[in-house]
Amino acid sequence: MELLQQYFQSSIGKKQIVALTGLMLIGFILGHLAGNLLIFKGPEALNAYAHKLASMRPAMYGVELALAGTFLLHICLTVYLFFYNNEARPIAYGYYQPTDRSISTRLMPYTGTLLAAFVIWHLLDFTFSDQTGTLSLVGKESLGLYGVVVNAFKIQWHSGLYILAMCAIGFHLTHGFQSFMQSLGLNHPKYTPVIKIISVFLGLAVAAIFSSIPLYVMFFARIP
Amino acid sequence: MATLNSKIPDGPMKDKWTSHKSKIKLVNAANKRKYHIIVVGTGLAGASAAASLSELGYNVNVFCIQDSPRRAHSIAAQGGINAAKNYPNDGDSIMRLFYDTVKGGDFRSREANVHRLAEVSNNIIDQCVAQGVPFGREYAGYLDNRSFGGAQVSRTFYARGQTGQQLLLGAYSALMKEVGRGTVKMYPRMEMLELVVIDGVARGIVVRNSVTGEISSHAADAVVLATGGYANVFYLSTNAKACNVTAAWRAYKKGATFANPCYTQIHPTCIPVHGDYQSKLTLMSESLRNDGRVWVPKKAGDKRKPSEIPQEERDYYLERKYPSFGNLVPRDLASRNAKFVSDEGKGVGQTGMAVYLDFADSIARLGKKVIEERYGNLFDMYECITGSNGYQEPMMIYPAPHYSMGGLWVDYNLMSNLPGLFVIGEANFSDHGANRLGASALMQGLADGYFVLPYTIGDYLAGSSWGKTAVNHAAFTEAEQQVKERIQKLLNIKGKKTVAEFHRQLGRIMWNKCGMSRNEKGLKEALEEIPKVREEFSKNLALLGSGNELNQSLDNALRVSELMEFSELLVRDALYRKESCGGHFREESQTPEGEAQRDDEKFCHVGAWEYKGAGQTPTLNVEPLEFQEVHLAQRSYK
Amino acid sequence: MEQTMKLTLKVWRQKDKNAKGAFESYQADNIDAAMSFLEMLDVVNEKLTKEGIEPIAFDHDCREGICGMCGAVVNGRPHGPRKETTLCQLHMRHFQNNDTITIEPWRAKAFPVIRDLAVDRSAFDRILAKGGYISVKTGCAPDASVMLVSRENSELAMDAAACIGCGACVAGCPNASAMLFVGGKISHLGLLPQGRIEAKKRAVNMVKKMDDEGFGACSNEYECQAVCPKKLSVSNIARMNRDYILGSAD
Numbered sequence A: 001m002e003l004l005q006q007y008f009q010s011s012i013g014k015k016q017i018v019a020l021t022g023l024m025l026i027g028f029i030l031g032h033l034a035g036n037l038l039i040f041k042g043p044e045a046l047n048a049y050a051h052k053l054a055s056m057r058p059a060m061y062g063v064e065l066a067l068a069g070t071f072l073l074h075i076c077l078t079v080y081l082f083f084y085n086n087e088a089r090p091i092a093y094g095y096y097q098p099t100d101r102s103i104s105t106r107l108m109p110y111t112g113t114l115l116a117a118f119v120i121w122h123l124l125d126f127t128f129s130d131q132t133g134t135l136s137l138v139g140k141e142s143l144g145l146y147g148v149v150v151n152a153f154k155i156q157w158h159s160g161l162y163i164l165a166m167c168a169i170g171f172h173l174t175h176g177f178q179s180f181m182q183s184l185g186l187n188h189p190k191y192t193p194v195i196k197i198i199s200v201f202l203g204l205a206v207a208a209i210f211s212s213i214p215l216y217v218m219f220f221a222r223i224p
Numbered sequence B: 001m002a003t004l005n006s007k008i009p010d011g012p013m014k015d016k017w018t019s020h021k022s023k024i025k026l027v028n029a030a031n032k033r034k035y036h037i038i039v040v041g042t043g044l045a046g047a048s049a050a051a052s053l054s055e056l057g058y059n060v061n062v063f064c065i066q067d068s069p070r071r072a073h074s075i076a077a078q079g080g081i082n083a084a085k086n087y088p089n090d091g092d093s094i095m096r097l098f099y100d101t102v103k104g105g106d107f108r109s110r111e112a113n114v115h116r117l118a119e120v121s122n123n124i125i126d127q128c129v130a131q132g133v134p135f136g137r138e139y140a141g142y143l144d145n146r147s148f149g150g151a152q153v154s155r156t157f158y159a160r161g162q163t164g165q166q167l168l169l170g171a172y173s174a175l176m177k178e179v180g181r182g183t184v185k186m187y188p189r190m191e192m193l194e195l196v197v198i199d200g201v202a203r204g205i206v207v208r209n210s211v212t213g214e215i216s217s218h219a220a221d222a223v224v225l226a227t228g229g230y231a232n233v234f235y236l237s238t239n240a241k242a243c244n245v246t247a248a249w250r251a252y253k254k255g256a257t258f259a260n261p262c263y264t265q266i267h268p269t270c271i272p273v274h275g276d277y278q279s280k281l282t283l284m285s286e287s288l289r290n291d292g293r294v295w296v297p298k299k300a301g302d303k304r305k306p307s308e309i310p311q312e313e314r315d316y317y318l319e320r321k322y323p324s325f326g327n328l329v330p331r332d333l334a335s336r337n338a339k340f341v342s343d344e345g346k347g348v349g350q351t352g353m354a355v356y357l358d359f360a361d362s363i364a365r366l367g368k369k370v371i372e373e374r375y376g377n378l379f380d381m382y383e384c385i386t387g388s389n390g391y392q393e394p395m396m397i398y399p400a401p402h403y404s405m406g407g408l409w410v411d412y413n414l415m416s417n418l419p420g421l422f423v424i425g426e427a428n429f430s431d432h433g434a435n436r437l438g439a440s441a442l443m444q445g446l447a448d449g450y451f452v453l454p455y456t457i458g459d460y461l462a463g464s465s466w467g468k469t470a471v472n473h474a475a476f477t478e479a480e481q482q483v484k485e486r487i488q489k490l491l492n493i494k495g496k497k498t499v500a501e502f503h504r505q506l507g508r509i510m511w512n513k514c515g516m517s518r519n520e521k522g523l524k525e526a527l528e529e530i531p532k533v534r535e536e537f538s539k540n541l542a543l544l545g546s547g548n549e550l551n552q553s554l555d556n557a558l559r560v561s562e563l564m565e566f567s568e569l570l571v572r573d574a575l576y577r578k579e580s581c582g583g584h585f586r587e588e589s590q591t592p593e594g595e596a597q598r599d600d601e602k603f604c605h606v607g608a609w610e611y612k613g614a615g616q617t618p619t620l621n622v623e624p625l626e627f628q629e630v631h632l633a634q635r636s637y638k
Numbered sequence C: 001m002e003q004t005m006k007l008t009l010k011v012w013r014q015k016d017k018n019a020k021g022a023f024e025s026y027q028a029d030n031i032d033a034a035m036s037f038l039e040m041l042d043v044v045n046e047k048l049t050k051e052g053i054e055p056i057a058f059d060h061d062c063r064e065g066i067c068g069m070c071g072a073v074v075n076g077r078p079h080g081p082r083k084e085t086t087l088c089q090l091h092m093r094h095f096q097n098n099d100t101i102t103i104e105p106w107r108a109k110a111f112p113v114i115r116d117l118a119v120d121r122s123a124f125d126r127i128l129a130k131g132g133y134i135s136v137k138t139g140c141a142p143d144a145s146v147m148l149v150s151r152e153n154s155e156l157a158m159d160a161a162a163c164i165g166c167g168a169c170v171a172g173c174p175n176a177s178a179m180l181f182v183g184g185k186i187s188h189l190g191l192l193p194q195g196r197i198e199a200k201k202r203a204v205n206m207v208k209k210m211d212d213e214g215f216g217a218c219s220n221e222y223e224c225q226a227v228c229p230k231k232l233s234v235s236n237i238a239r240m241n242r243d244y245i246l247g248s249a250d
């Protein structure tokens, strides 16, 4: 028990929890992404998916709660570590020129913060929106969630912000994926270099695929 | 007159150590914690001794100059450590290691000590492996050995080119284990400036905290000096900058005798000097001589590029003069011959003070890849320092001061003639005679620290009583006062010349007059010049700051002032020893072919100098050397 | 053949631990390209001494890149601009005439400056005293050949053991984290069969001490590896992380 407590208090323990929660969030993101892609199949598919999830409600609350917890834990610990790490160098260098860390690494706290803000906005915007109200109307007909999404993305600044957030996710994952392996001690002379490459592709892919939705809506989607 | 009783045990050579161990007095296990021992120095010798003594139950206080015990000069040793394991099955044995070391030392070491060294050499390897020293291994997981420094068997264990580092980190880890247990108290950045002797017995030390300048006293039942060698008396040497003679010299001035100070080793494969600003010389492992061929142009003053000098105009002088050992002759021969050819005007490079070490033939024979595998780090180091590529053109090397075989005199128990003062590692005179073989200093330091001192110190302690000395004894207050005065005196000079300038000046005298080759005239000149430098030092030293702060110039000034006093003793000893032996080459004593000529009639002894007071000539005490097992013979590597 | 250089040095001067420091500018003339960086500082110090200015304090000893005593942040990089090179092995040929060079001490809460460029790194020793060893006493070791170690592990252990404890990893890390130093020791010992026995306990105890000393956490930026003069790899940190989980689950 004492050891466990020590683990949570330690720098490495915290970092490993960040890694684990990060991993869970990646899982969620990928699942979410798969769901979102149904938009390309049209309103029926997407709305059916949304209803399916809604119909699983009582159980779904548990999942959502866990997800929220994961998010919060991830955020609290990373914010804590951010300040903890700043404290370790009370007097800054006059001239400091790191060479090896990548942009994605350097941006972690900022892409993270952006994501937190995005998540709140996104929830208000889509998840908690009135999916049968005026925002869901396409022409005169309510198209449910599909309608909400399409209407939202028809607004340029709306899509722009969304794409920006997706770039943030891309960057976050480019560092995050290989980083969680390292944090959990999964390092191997042969596979680690491959993981690093995968990490970049994952970031790129997630950013590109998510962004394809507003782009599709803006430029290609026929409104039925 | 000091009495030098070597206390060599009776009996046949091979039984001496075993029987001695079974006879020496023991300290009761329960009483050990009542004894306090001071260890000064955390090199291989000091760290291993301190850790082992603490494991036995003694209370140990350890001091070192650097900010961490791990940084002692031992860290820089590259090549390896010898042991008579005979893993390669090439006929090695304790007897053979013993024999080689006595012969290598040119018959100026104490046989019984050397035999003991060879005996415990194997335990050292066991101990180090158990500590996690990552010695080089073969693919099947067995320990690998290489041949080193001209030995005809492969008995050298190594950890890449960083053997000293790894062995020291092993000893240091053992030390930190004891620090963690609370039985060793570690005092880094503390420099010993005085030994305190009460009623003829070593009772403690006075140290200066180099960060705060605080002077403090520490009392103990025994004081162990593991303070390393004095090659920095030459200013430019391969030693770390902080290497000094202060502790040993202070002990000498308190009555410990100083043995064979003239035995200094000049290492043949160092990177040549290239400017006045140069602060130290870098050694490259002599394993390079396994595959590199040493040569100079036949014609004096030949300034052509090495690639333009055809084979027949090159003089591979080591291969020519010593056909059976060739480039692998012992260090003293390799060094001396480099000096001779350079003095003849055949030296190469800008200064003419260098010879070529050429790998072209080996690269042609084995391929660049093999050479790279064997010595890649050394080639990199050479390129890092000189900016030139040793694969493409021959390296340039020149000898540099490297090691001091002389040191404080100790008996078989490693105790000096002052009861309670023990001296281990390079700081004592012990086992290497007049010349040290490669890979045997590491062996000696660890033998002393792990396997000899922990036993022999008990013999002394069991016969003494514990805990009677306290730092409030008048002798400590007086010593502290003197140390403070010494410091203040230096700070009061307020002259114009920096410490480094004086050190350089001293070094030049020592190198030119008492370096690789010595003669009466030069030595006498040195004896006249050194006091003049000292005189000027006391009048014209530029030293800023105070004694109550981190003041590195003051640290240096203190060290250099001791080296200056000591250098005179070194020269005096060189003058006294009219024979050539090992690293000490007296031009008056050579064979018709120009080889060193020992004089066993007159000089088959240890010469230990005794301090007689300021301004007095020291007196010489003699410990005759007897050779039971290895018969006196002129060394020949023809 | 070798031309000399003229340089401007911007050096951090700080009288002692409690003093407030500041940058001072000094002129360094007649600097030979073959000098090492520390020899250049020697030359400047001699000049300063003669001018009655107290010389710049900096730690050094072996000047061969092995003792780990030297180190300063030169132009924003620990040990200066050359990879895998300690400050004492950095030569002036890597600078240009008329360059301005900024020289600062290692900066970290756990490494207080004691004067100018010299810092107190004793935190490293205190961490190692908590487990940076194999608990074997002198005299009880079995014959060295009874225990075989695969060459691969032995080489990896040696890679990790090559650490010189200079602290550049801490100085270079944006978080002043000591993970590479600690991970190096944990890997070195943990990769060997004789060190494996205590591996988990070692990781837990050393990491605790590391945290208590005030070093930052790792955010996998790998700057430590980039500035390490002995090429220690961040895979050593991963190994530590692994042993740390195992140790904490025990």
Ligand SMILES: Cc1cc2nc3c(=O)[nH]c(=O)nc-3n(C[C@H](O)[C@H](O)[C@H](O)COP(=O)(O)OP(=O)(O)OC[C@H]3O[C@@H](n4cnc5c(N)ncnc54)[C@H](O)[C@@H]3O)c2cc1C
Pocket (backbone or CB within 6 Å): B040, B041, B042, B043, B044, B045, B046, B063, B064, B065, B066, B069, B071, B072, B073, B074, B075, B076, B077, B078, B079, B080, B081, B163, B164, B190, B191, B192, B193, B226, B227, B228, B229, B238, B239, B240, B243, B244, B246, B247, B283, B402, B403, B424, B425, B426, B427, B438, B439, B440, B441, B442, B443, B445
């Ligand atoms: C470049 C180089 C390469 C070498 N390679 C090899 C090799 O391959 N094989 C081999 O066998 N040998 C080698 N040697 C020789 C060998 O390294 C040394 O002789 C040996 O390590 C000395 O160990 P030591 O413990 O006696 O002293 P050191 O390691 O010199 O330690 C001296 C200690 O004493 C402390 N000290 C000194 N004075 C004071 C004082 N006044 N107050 C407080 N503390 C003090 C220092 O801080 C230090 O901790 C090499 C030497 C050099 C220079």
Ligand code: HEM
Pocket (backbone or CB within 6 Å): A015, A016, A018, A019, A020, A021, A022, A023, A025, A026, A029, A074, A075, A078, A079, A081, A108, A109, A110, A111, A112, A113, A114, A115, A116, A169, A172, A175, A176, A177, A179, A180, A181, A183, A184, C218, C219, C220
């Ligand atoms: C979509 C949601 C998110 C996912 C998939 C995700 C994923 C990850 C992953 C995998 C890591 C690497 C863990 C490691 O280095 O071991 C990580 C680190 C990090 N995350 Fe997130 N994250 C998300 C949201 C956030 C949010 C909202 C923040 C907001 C503050 C944030 C801040 C950080 C920071 C600062 C780090 C670096 C921590 C460190 O290195 O110490 N992340 N994230």
Ligand code: FES
Pocket (backbone or CB within 6 Å): C059, C060, C061, C062, C063, C064, C065, C066, C067, C068, C069, C070, C071, C086, C087, C088, C089
């Ligand atoms: S002085 Fe020893 S590493 Fe630089």
